[in-house]
Amino acid sequence: MSALLEVRNLRVEFNTRRGTLVAIDDVSFDIAPGEVLGVVGESGAGKSITGTAIIGLLERPGRVAGGEIRMEGKRIDNLPPEQMRKIRGRHIGAIFQDPLTSLNPLYTIGTQLIETIQTHIPMSGADARKRAIELLGEVGIPAPERRIDHYPHQFSGGMRQRVVIALALCANPKLIIADEPTTALDVSIQAQIITLLKRLCRDNGTAIMLVTHDMGVIAETADRVAVMYAGRVVEIGPVQEVIHNPQHPYTTGLMGSIPAVGQELERLPQIEGSMPRLNAIPAGCPFNPRCPRVFDRCKVERPNLLPADNSLAACWLHAPEMAAPGAPKDWSDGAVHA
């Protein structure tokens, strides 16, 4: 199966007065049609920047400094803004964390939906309105024909997020970038939104790149997971594997530090220290100062993604008997979809 989205060696830099900060460094992954790829990591790991780079919404001084992003085989990272605008919304939809700021408070949700539909699909006003009502019904808003003329403030947080999802779905995009779509919501509402996203993904064959820091949400929703640390993907693999059989020491630590209901532990396993700042990323493996299994090579040489069980992990522990530098071929499509 050919990939819907291919990201290859993506590098995002921020030029600041104090030098260039590398926010995303050599990130590669694929998303297959209809697949949900979860991207997890702590604040500052570069998850959201990866998402914004893909939809071409990086704000200055951020810029894509290297690598390629391909959508259905066509490069989209070097398109002029006008053309990118046509792709955004039509082919790639976006859902952001805070549903209140993604909606314009001065217009009814109907106006906003109809505008978005007509921008991407030539359609008469009446048809667009019909489609908007359909969409609202699809995302589970009761009495959509009445609610369509309401303003965002008349909706609760969960309902607003549903409206934002309806907006993202307007033009039937093949890929949705969902950046922390449930973080601002209560658990019971969060469960509703996850169920909704899963159903839509199944029914319409939409692929989702789900960016979140909540492992529980990933476990329930994603097919595959990419774990990010300090701007790099440190592990990528099928969701069950990454959660139950983590291969990178960082993933192991991250999974261990999540408290679970009913678990009786006096102390939670913790990773000492905190993530390095972008201007002070250590040489070699960025995780080496905090890693419980660090050895000499980690401090000098940066590991690429290496096959590790059914996943890929950027860790020298998985080097074929600590092979000579550069020997293992690190990236291949076959391994990613294993």
Place this chain on the structure above:
Amino acid sequence: MPDTGLKQGTVLLEVKDLVKDFDVSRPWLNRVIEGTQRQILRAVDGVSFAINRGETLSLVGESGCGKSTVARLICGLYAPSAGSIVFGGKDLATIGQRSEMLTMRRRFQMIFQDPYASLNPRWRVDSIVAEPILSHDLMKKGEPLDKRVGELLSDVGLSPLDREKYPHEFSGGQRQRISIARALSSNPEFLVCDEPTSALDVSVQAQILNLMKDLQREHGLTYLFISHNLAVVSHISNRVGVMYLGRIVEIADTKTLFKRPLHPYTRMLQSAIPDITMSGKPRTPVAGEVPNPLDPPTGCTFNPRCPHAREKCRVERPPLLPFEGAEVACHGIHEGWVPIVPGIEPSQINA
């Protein structure tokens, strides 16, 4: 720690029928012109509980259920509209003298949710941590105070040399450690923690939760822990109270609550937690949203979302009554028409 004549296991804080109303009416002139009535929002509606010395009681619930308001009422940041708060055998409402109130205040402190907003960005760490000591007149400025600040900083896992720095030089987790050091500086017995880890990443959250448990053991602290995260609550607390629309609907010790949730709302909350183990447990369908607290449903406030609701639930407010080792406010449980189902078995949880 000063001897207060109270021992481990005795009640340290008792809250009885606590009520807090907020007046959210339009301004007077608008009311006159538009002919509208006063509007009162009852954020806390008759909450009662007791916390024993050395234990951790958690209050959980969704946004707007009144859990933070309870925390603020106990700390004296709001005045209660009705009900009483008894701390160490003394009703806080009866304390008239400022000096007596100050001595009381020294004995409890608060840790806030947002470590970015709760530290003054223009103060150095040593002034932040020393502030409670100075304002309670426990020590004078000088060598011993500096030493004490250094001790407090090492207690929470920072370096005594960090006292010279400003808050912006620290990460979120480190800032939360500073607020904990500040809270501990007046040697309190009781800490009210309002979502202390919800602004933090999971790995940092684990560090802070471990630190809080260590400090509790070393200093014999008592915690009231407010959170919306059931997993965090199950890890840190001895007892858990579940709140919904300003009322406690169920309160029990942690094991009982998670093994045998009684109230339909507790069950719904539990099944809503995304399941990292993917054990495939059946989910209680989650329907609806929290109603508008300005116009709460009559009877049991959960009745519009409850799968078991009957006529009685719409009319009569269920009282919080003991039921087999727990306390629950549900007609169906007490009258036996809501089936009791097991909750989460620890054996199901990942290794």
